[in-house]
Amino acid sequence: MQVEIVTIGNEILSGRTLDTNFATLARLLEEASVKVAWHSTVGDSQERIAEGLTRALDRADAVVMTGGLGPTPDDVTRKAVSTVLGRPLQLDEGVLESIRERGRRMGRRLPATIETMALLPRGAEVWPNSVGSAPGLLLLHRDKPVMLLPGVPSEMTALAEEHLVPYLRERTGRAIETFTLRTYGVFESQLHERIGALDDAWQGASLAYLPSSFGVDLRVTVSGANPAVVRETSLRAYNELFAKVNGVVYAEGATGMEEVLGAILLDKGWRIAAAESCTGGLFVKRLTDVPGSSRYVERGFVTYSNAAKLELLGVDEGTLKAQGAVSAAVAEQMAGGARGRAGVEVGVGITGIAGPDGGSENKPVGLVFVALASPLGEVVRVLHLHGSRATVRERAAQTALDLLRRHLLGLPVDASLD
């Protein structure tokens, strides 16, 4: 079943409000084995909504519309749908009563206009709204489902989960499996070269490359009529893909690098202290994004000045003078100092030139040193990063997290597909 989602609302079309409803809905529909094939956004105009619905009915097997079901004059979805489907609006006494009942329960005097929400296209099935006033509506147009949901995200989500997904799941009876392998340390093009074209074993499966500053995610979706075949294809695809790229996979699904590292530290019962210069706190911020990270994050030192490096970490003044603050030797002393001063098992040192200024021929913007110290030994690496100040800092932090993950897991510290 191929569905079209139509988002309704001037605030979305103007870019003022991010259309989070669409993303929520698309993911929920996937769980019902329904493929979103088209998405369109139209403003709060009867004509545009009618145009959008007509087109969607033309090409899709089912249509979901969100927004424009409220009581104000710019809420015109019901009218537009009524016109396109040729079903006059009629007062639904049951909906009217539930709107009034809700008003009484909340002890509010409701404006008269709110009762317009009880005017429904003839023959609509009502999906009660458990968190708001506007109900969801299901209409069958020549056996094609047209489903209307309100635009308030909490109401949309509740109605989709409680009514829309169960309804469509029953209707399609199709199976879907998805998985995501998250990689770090190699380029999208290198992954592509390694993975190559998908072969016959992948029948019914598709693979997407999703790059960001957190690495490249590989997402596979398998769908088909037979749940057993879909399951089997998905397993085969997983095994094949994993075998090709496992050297650079750091997590699956939506798990972040900081969560993976947190789990490793918890597992070992080790605590961490980090000393940062160019990342300015971002590395420890990433670590402490994880709930419960106080069990393994002991402290962080943002040693922006040389004085701070000397006093807080015991970096050697001679080394600092001879090699400069951005050097492998200083990174190592920062990692060792953080570890020793905090009295923890794991120390990290990061120093570099985030830019846009401060670079030189010998030490250009994007030059970053990362050092690790742990009971497993010491590591130092030089990175050559590109991009804006923000990008250099993000990549430096993510690379440091990955280096540490590899080090603690006993993997080769340098990411490679081989």
Next chain:
Amino acid sequence: MQVEIVTIGNEILSGRTLDTNFATLARLLEEASVKVAWHSTVGDSQERIAEGLTRALDRADAVVMTGGLGPTPDDVTRKAVSTVLGRPLQLDEGVLESIRERGRRMGRRLPATIETMALLPRGAEVWPNSVGSAPGLLLLHRDKPVMLLPGVPSEMTALAEEHLVPYLRERTGRAIETFTLRTYGVFESQLHERIGALDDAWQGASLAYLPSSFGVDLRVTVSGANPAVVRETSLRAYNELFAKVNGVVYAEGATGMEEVLGAILLDKGWRIAAAESCTGGLFVKRLTDVPGSSRYVERGFVTYSNAAKLELLGVDEGTLKAQGAVSAAVAEQMAGGARGRAGVEVGVGITGIAGPDGGSENKPVGLVFVALASPLGEVVRVLHLHGSRATVRERAAQTALDLLRRHLLGLPVDASLD
């Protein structure tokens, strides 16, 4: 001019990735006096992209497509556009050379597939990409502009700002003025009450409220045929709006709170050190987001453990035991300790419960104390924040920055419209 935006990408259509590009683009187009009348999203399929473009050409005065310009086989936008517009793909030597040059500069061996990005529909004008490899493309189809931008948000934004907006602005010939007042510390509804309905002086102007965890931005756009009238209206609107809300305005345009604070510190010649617990480095990360911040950021202490608070900041063990780590007294000692130990003028202390666990009846999740110490005196405030762990941390950092800004400027420390 009515434009259609077509977003291309399976990752968007599946709901895995939020379409932030659309919102960015819609706002930028508004600044070029261009109205976004339709938005559609299609998957990475040549057929679907062609279908989307055909429909858009049918109804819109101009088409902007984002995504699918990369080097992998699922990047098929150029092919689809070439087919619809009847313009064969041709190798563009200039683009090829700039891709190779970029590869050399970054010291990377690039795979051969990357050169497919230099295959352009005949007659395409090339918009150079200042932050990535795939250039933007402009094609005129029966004098209708078809503009292609890559899907990577930083590249899309750079190309839209540097090429697309100036091109469309020149094409439409309408005058536009926009300004943004950034506010922090009051709710959108309070601003709304204070500002009220727009009067006649605002002819041709519109006001948007843009709330985020950085506060509420007030954005005014004035457009018209006559540049002098537009300029005058914009000035009048600015003066009127500023008079109403200046008590909570921290910046104009896109300037962030961390930049404002940096300028104040530079101006005073003061340096800062911060001690953070619940924000875990985010406060100093914000400060060091600013290029050149090493001139005033001396160091940061992420004192996640009690031991770190005692050792690094000299927090009193008795106070810690009697009042707990999340208390006004400990925040004050953290600020004072950071200032004293670093030997700088300004100290900040932040301690709180970011959640989702760790709250209690007396100290619920979202309880945060912020303390400041400077030659101007000492301040401590308690915050009651709501939302996820990430939101609580973001708001704690932003509020601390604003409190410090007000303190250093000699303004009343508590934000108010009066």
